[in-house]
Amino acid sequence: xxTSDCDVVVVGVGGQGVILISEIIGKAAxxxxxxxxxxxxxxxxxxxxxxxxxxxxxxxxxxxxxPGGADILLAMEPAEALRYASYLSPDGVALVxxxxxxxxxxxxxxxxxxxxxxxxxxxxxxxxxxYPMDATGxxxxxxxxxxxxxxxxGALARHLPIGEERLLEALSxxxxxxxxxxNRKAFELGxxxxx
Numbered sequence: 001x002x003t004s005d006c007d008v009v010v011v012g013v014g015g016q017g018v019i020l021i022s023e024i025i026g027k028a029a030x031x032x033x034x035x036x037x038x039x040x041x042x043x044x045x046x047x048x049x050x051x052x053x054x055x056x057x058x059x060x061x062x063x064x065x066x067p068g069g070a071d072i073l074l075a076m077e078p079a080e081a082l083r084y085a086s087y088l089s090p091d092g093v094a095l096v097x098x099x100x101x102x103x104x105x106x107x108x109x110x111x112x113x114x115x116x117x118x119x120x121x122x123x124x125x126x127x128x129x130x131y132p133m134d135a136t137g138x139x140x141x142x143x144x145x146x147x148x149x150x151x152x153x154g155a156l157a158r159h160l161p162i163g164e165e166r167l168l169e170a171l172s173x174x175x176x177x178x179x180x181x182x183n184r185k186a187f188e189l190g191x192x193x194x195x
Contacts, residue, residue: 003056003059003060003061003062004037004056004057004058004059004060005034005057005058005059005161006056006057006058006071006072006159006160006161007054007055007056007057007065007069007070007071007072007089008025008054008055008056008057008070008071008072008073008074008156008160009052009053009054009055009065009070009072009073009074009084009087009088010022010052010053010055010074010075010076011050011051011052011053011073011074011075011076011077011080011081011083011084012051012075012076012077012080012097012149013048013049013050013051013076013077013080013101014048014049014051015048016051016076016077016101016148016149017076017146017148017149017150018040018051018052018053018076018149019040019051019053020149020174021053021074021076021149021152021153021156022038022040022053022055023174024153024167024170024171024174025055025057025153025156025160025162025167025170026038026055027170027173027174028160028162028163028166028167028169028170029057029058029162029166031166031169031170032162032163032166034057034058034161034162035057035058035059035060036055036056036057036058036059037055037056037059037062037063038053038054038055038056038063039053039054039063039064040052040053040054041053048101048103050080050083051080052080052084057160057161057162058161065087067086067087068086068087068088068089068090069087069089070087070088070089070092071089071091071092071093071159072092072093072094072095072156072159072160073085073087073088073092073093073094073095073096073123074095074152074155074156075094075095075096075097076097076135076148076149076152077097077099077100077101078096078097078098078099078100078116078119078120078132079100079113079114079119081094081096081119081123082114082119082122082123085122085123085126088123088126088127089127090126090127091127092126092127092129093127093129093130093131093159094123094126094127094129094130094131095131095133095152095155095156095159095194096119096120096123096130096131096132096133097132097133097134097135097136097148097151097152098116098132098133098134098135099134099135099136099137099148100113116132120132131155131193131194133151133152133155133190133193133194135148135149135151135152135155135190135193136148136151138151138186138189138190138193139151139186139189141189142182142183142185142186142189143181143182143185143186144179144182144186147179147182147183147185147186148186150171150175150183150186150187150190151186151187151189151190151193152190153167153171153187153190154186154187154188154189154190154191154192154193155190155191155193155194156190157187157190157191158191158194164191167187168184168187171183171184171187
């Protein structure tokens with residue numbers, strides 16, 4: 001029995017805007033008259049630690065999403081997609097930024113980072129709807145690599161029961177006006193990437 005309209009797990013590392021994406025989705029859902037529940041968990045988020053947010057749109061009960069229950073896994077960092085792949089439903093969609101943020105253990109030579117294919121292959125075993133994109137590159141094209149989270153939000157828009165106009169309205173209310181033009185461009189580039 002479903003207890004929500006859409007379950008989204010957003011993952012990444014501290015500083016990538018995972019919490020901002022969640023805030024925009026939550027505000028947009030409320031603007032659309034939908035109930036929304038969310039939970040965020042992060043370790044050392046300020047210093048590049050793992051961040052995971054559960055967002056349940058049209059939710060009637062718990063804020064937590066069960067493993068295998070996420071309609072959408074939105075990953076700001078490829079290895080984080082792999083870390084949290086267990087949340088993705090077999091019918092779900094995985095949107096994965098292909099640009100890694102290398103941990104200190106990799107940059108100092110103590111560990112190696114898996115190839116993109118080593119990351120995506122297990123995701124494709126869970127769901128056939130895995131969409132990798134260079135959100136960071138698209139954000140740079142829009143005017144700021146820091147807008148990668150908004151590129152991912154644009155890619156996510158068509159999968160949410162909220163409506164693109166509500167997401168853009170929430171974005172306009174949350175993001176400072178001086179960054180709005182870049183963020184709107186980033187949102188549009190994300191939409192185009194998954195069409």
